[in-house]
Amino acid sequence: xxxxxVFQFQTAQENIHPLPQMExxxxxxxxxxxxxxxxxxxxxxxxxxxxxxxxxxxxxPSGCGKSTFLRCLNRMNDTIPxxxxxxxxxxxxxxxxxxxxNATQIxxxxxxxxxxxxxxxxxxxxxxxxxxxxxGASKAxxxxxxxxxxxxxxxxxxxKDRLHHSALELSGGxxxxxxxxxxxxMKPSIILLDEPTSxxxxxxxxxxxxxxxxxKKDFTIAIxxxxxxxxxxxxxxxxxxxxxxxxxxxxxxxxxxxxSQQATIxxxxxxxx
Amino acid sequence: MEQVTNLPxxxxxxxxxxxxxxxxAKKLIRIEQRGRIYTLLSAWIxxxxxxxxxxxxxxxxxxxxxxxxxxxxxxxxxxxxPTSAEPGGPFFGSINFILGSLMVTLLSALISAPLGIGAAIxxxxxxxxxxxxxxxxxxxxxxxxxSVVYGFIGLTLIVPFIRNTTGSIGFSLLAGVIVxxxxxxxxxxxxxxxxxxxxxxxxxxxxxxxxATRWQTISRLLVRTSLPxxxxxxxxxxxxxxxxxxxxxxxxxxxxxxxxxLMKPISTLTSVITLNMGNTVxxxxxxxxxxxxxxxxxxxxxxxxxxxxxMTQRGKQG
Numbered sequence: 001x002x003x004x005x006v007f008q009f010q011t012a013q014e015n016i017h018p019l020p021q022m023e024x025x026x027x028x029x030x031x032x033x034x035x036x037x038x039x040x041x042x043x044x045x046x047x048x049x050x051x052x053x054x055x056x057x058x059x060x061p062s063g064c065g066k067s068t069f070l071r072c073l074n075r076m077n078d079t080i081p082x083x084x085x086x087x088x089x090x091x092x093x094x095x096x097x098x099x100x101x102n103a104t105q106i107x108x109x110x111x112x113x114x115x116x117x118x119x120x121x122x123x124x125x126x127x128x129x130x131x132x133x134x135x136g137a138s139k140a141x142x143x144x145x146x147x148x149x150x151x152x153x154x155x156x157x158x159x160k161d162r163l164h165h166s167a168l169e170l171s172g173g174x175x176x177x178x179x180x181x182x183x184x185x186m187k188p189s190i191i192l193l194d195e196p197t198s199x200x201x202x203x204x205x206x207x208x209x210x211x212x213x214x215x216k217k218d219f220t221i222a223i224x225x226x227x228x229x230x231x232x233x234x235x236x237x238x239x240x241x242x243x244x245x246x247x248x249x250x251x252x253x254x255x256x257x258x259x260s261q262q263a264t265i266x267x268x269x270x271x272x273x
Numbered sequence: 274m275e276q277v278t279n280l281p282x283x284x285x286x287x288x289x290x291x292x293x294x295x296x297x298a299k300k301l302i303r304i305e306q307r308g309r310i311y312t313l314l315s316a317w318i319x320x321x322x323x324x325x326x327x328x329x330x331x332x333x334x335x336x337x338x339x340x341x342x343x344x345x346x347x348x349x350x351x352x353x354x355p356t357s358a359e360p361g362g363p364f365f366g367s368i369n370f371i372l373g374s375l376m377v378t379l380l381s382a383l384i385s386a387p388l389g390i391g392a393a394i395x396x397x398x399x400x401x402x403x404x405x406x407x408x409x410x411x412x413x414x415x416x417x418x419x420s421v422v423y424g425f426i427g428l429t430l431i432v433p434f435i436r437n438t439t440g441s442i443g444f445s446l447l448a449g450v451i452v453x454x455x456x457x458x459x460x461x462x463x464x465x466x467x468x469x470x471x472x473x474x475x476x477x478x479x480x481x482x483x484x485a486t487r488w489q490t491i492s493r494l495l496v497r498t499s500l501p502x503x504x505x506x507x508x509x510x511x512x513x514x515x516x517x518x519x520x521x522x523x524x525x526x527x528x529x530x531x532x533x534x535l536m537k538p539i540s541t542l543t544s545v546i547t548l549n550m551g552n553t554v555x556x557x558x559x560x561x562x563x564x565x566x567x568x569x570x571x572x573x574x575x576x577x578x579x580x581x582x583x584m585t586q587r588g589k590q591g
Contacts, residue, residue, distance in 0.1 A: 079481055108484030118475040121498045130493070131483040179479070186483060 024051035027190060027220040028073065033087035033097070035068050035077060042068045044244040046087070050190065055212060055221045057235035057252065059228055061272065064241040066224045070192050073222065074110040075103035091190075108135070111183030111219075115195040117175035119167035119182075124150075124159050127167045127178060131186035149181040152218075153211055173204025177211065184215075191215065193223040197230065209234050228268065232256050240264050327571070334568025337561035348565060353529040355549075355559040365562040367542075369529050371569060374541040376446065376532035377521065378514045381453035386507045388454075389461030390496075396462075397469045398491055408462075415459040424523030427452040432524055441536040444526030449541070452520050457510035464509060468502025469495060501584045508584065512577040516570065518543035542566045 028050040035043035043065040050056050050073075058066035068077070075096070077083040088095040096106050108131075120127050128149050129142040137145065146163070150156040155177045159170070167178055176196055183191055193212070197205040212221060212234050225231050231238050232252060239249040240263075248255060248264045259265050266272055337343040343365050350366035357363050396404025431451050436443030472495055480490040496503070526538020527548060546563050553560040 074482065076478065076482060079478065104481075104484055104486050107482055112482035114475060114478060114482075116475055118473070118479040120476060120479065120494055130480070131485075134483065134485055134489055134493070182479075182483065 024054060026050070027052045027091070029088075029090040030069075030073070031088040031090065033069065033072055033085065033089065035065070035072060036084045036086075037068075037080070038082045042244055043072070046246045048239055048246060048249055050220050050222055051237065052220050053216055053218075054236040055216050055223060055234055056237040056239065057231035058222065058224045058239050058241060059226070059231050059267075060241035060247075061267070062226065065244040066239075066241040067194055069241070070194055070222060070224050072097070073190070073192055074107050074112050076107075076112065078103045108186055109188050109190070111186060111188040111191040113176070113179050113183055113191065113193045113196050116199050117172055117179050119170070119175050119178055121166065121168060123164045124167045124170070124178065125163040128182050128185045130182060135186070145185045149185040152184055152215070153177040153181040154207070155181060171204070173200050173207060176200060176204065176208060180208075180211065180215075184219075188219065190220045190222070193221065195224050195226060198226065205230075228256075240267060242267065330564065330568055330571055333561070333564035334571075335565070337558055337565060342558040343562055343565070348562070351531060355562065363558065365558065367545075367562065367566055367569075369531050370540050370542045370545050370566065373446075373525075373532040373539045374515055374543065374570075374573075376539075377449045377453055377525070377541060378511050380446075380450040381457060381514050382507055382511045384450065384454040385458045385461050385510055389458050389506070389510070390465050390503055392458075393462050393465030393469060394491055394495070396466055398487065398495065404466075412459045412462050415455070416463075420456065420517060420520040421523075423452055423456050424520035427520060427524040435536070439536050442526070442538065444524060444538045445536045446525065446532050446539050447535040449521050449525040449539075450535075452524055453514045453517060456517060456520060457514050460510040460513055461506045464506025465499070465503050468499040468506070471502075472498055501587050505581050505584045508577055508580050512574055515573055515577070516543065518547045522547055542570050546570075 026049045030046055030048045033043060033046040033048075034041065046069055048056075048069075058070060060066050071077045072085050073089060075085075077085050085097055087097060089097040091109070094101075120130065122130070125146055128146045129137070132142050132145050147156065147160075150159065155174060158174065159165075162169075167175065170178060176199075180191075180193075180196070197208050200208065209230065212223065215221060216236075223231075223235065235252045237249065238252040238255045240247045240255065240259075240261075242263050248259060248261045250260075255264065256268065259268060338345060338348070347365050349368050350364070351368050352364040352366040353369060354362055354364040392408065396408050427448055431448045432443040432445075434443075435441065435445060435448055476494060476498065477490055480494045481487075485493065521541055522544035525541065525544055527540050527544055528538040529545075530537050530539045532539040546566055549559070550563055553563065
């Protein structure tokens with residue numbers, strides 16, 4: 001036990017990334033996070049923090065482990081039987097990456113939005129009230145939460161007259177904003193976005209980007225994106241992943257203008273990826 | 274130009290591509306026509322067969338009423354006595370059999386629907402490995418067992434069991450319901466499995482990400498989302514139960530009682546038809562009334578199909 005702890009400490013020392021100055025409150029801290037899919041080592045020794053009320057972008061070529069790492073942060077990898085996640089993910093002083101801690105309970109504090117909009121085949125209202133209902137919210141509370149959440153994502157005026165219509169009637173961009181509203185309705189502290197605009201047109205994309213900037217006032221946000229311009233536009237911090245390694249993690253400005261690693265320079269200049 | 278004419282398979286007179294395109298080879302046209310005629314013929318044979326069947330059963334079924342051999346009042350009464358010599362007879366009251374058919378169908382669906390849907394959820398969501406390896410083959414075997422074997426098992430196991438435990442004669446509505454529940458279970462399970470499996474994984478992930486447990490995801494999302502498909506499975510099962518003759522007839526007792534007591538022998542439309550069709554003379558009211566019952570069976574089946582249509586339509590609309 002102790003020898004293992006020492007070993008972990010040593011690897012932590014070795015694995016130094018240029019971390020941003022801690023001028024902000026840390027909301028979540030990942031230490032030595034590794035993910036294995038069967039025998040495949042998909043994410044290697046990641047050390048990374050999410051700071052309160054900031055947007056952190058994960059960039060990198062396809063298959064670099066950025067989405068896999070994001071899915072560790074709300075224990076979504078638990079749903080894949082072959083996946084094994086090691087390391088510590090500290091939130092509010094507790095390592096939530098322990099199998100004895102209930103993953104469902106953890107996910108109630110961390111919202112997630114997926115690549116493809118996935119509204120349930122229910123009404124707009126029922127989609128947003130889904131999580132509050134699970135937690136036992138009353139009808140009045142649900143009603144209020146639905147309105148609040150829809151207001152926050154700027155969808156209220158567009159749908160307030162058809163709250164009880166099927167959510168599938170909405171356009172792709174509206175559906176994605178609905179999914180964000182659905183995550184907001186459970187009042188999380190962190191929102192994870194897994195390439196939320198990759199299935200959307202440019203106008204819907206820019207609406208979501210504005211929304212993310214708006215949301216960071218209330219939430220801590222991590223976003224996976226394959227679009228470097230998007231990362232530059234909306235994020236405060238950027239983490240560059242390559243082949244399962246976290247190559248560089250820094251202030252977005254810094255990382256884009258003065259990258260310290262050759263791999264980052266190559267990726268940003270389009271030499272691979 | 275020369276290159277084209279020099280190609281080995283080209284006829285000499287086909288000198289230009291333009292000409293070739295304007296008059297496609299006769300062979301091509303012939304092949305197209307043959308295919309068209311073959312499929313068209315198949316389709317029409319099918320349609321004609323179906324409509325002649327419908328016409329035949331309908332005309333046979335309403336004939337006794339048109340000829341005045343049987344009155345509607347007589348038919349929709351509870352008094353069955355086709356050979357009765359009593360005043361006012363013979364009596365062709367079939368309401369007991371119609372209710373009998375409905376009752377066995379409803380009761381067996383009530384047993385099989387929750388069981389079948391539960392098993393389907395287990396196979397798809399809880400333990401897919403076990404489901405694929407053990408339950409799937411088991412279901413396929415259940416489908417493959419002929420109905421006479423089901424009836425025979427019911428006759429040898431269920432009827433004596435009911436007789437010994439309740440002291441009744443054993444042949445009963447209950448025995449029919451039990452046999453039919455087992456028979457329609459595979460239909461409900463396989464239909465439910467297909468529907469639940471067709472729900473995209475992204476919806477399950479969405480639900481988990483909102484902090485729903487597996488059971489909450491199943492009960493609040495998956496079951497609701499697949500409800501039209503599940504109902505279709507149940508209705509398909511009911512249609513099978515309603516139309517099943519042999520196995521039911523073997524265990525149900527075949528007495529013309531009203532089907533409101535589980536332990537009493539009753540009759541269904543199908544059991545009355547199969548038992549009596551060989552013993553009646555064509556053209557007599559006794560024979561004709563069997564056709565009227567067949568017509569009711571047909572109408573009920575059409576009703577089930579209509580329900581399934583409505584369900585799938587609703588499913589598509591989401």
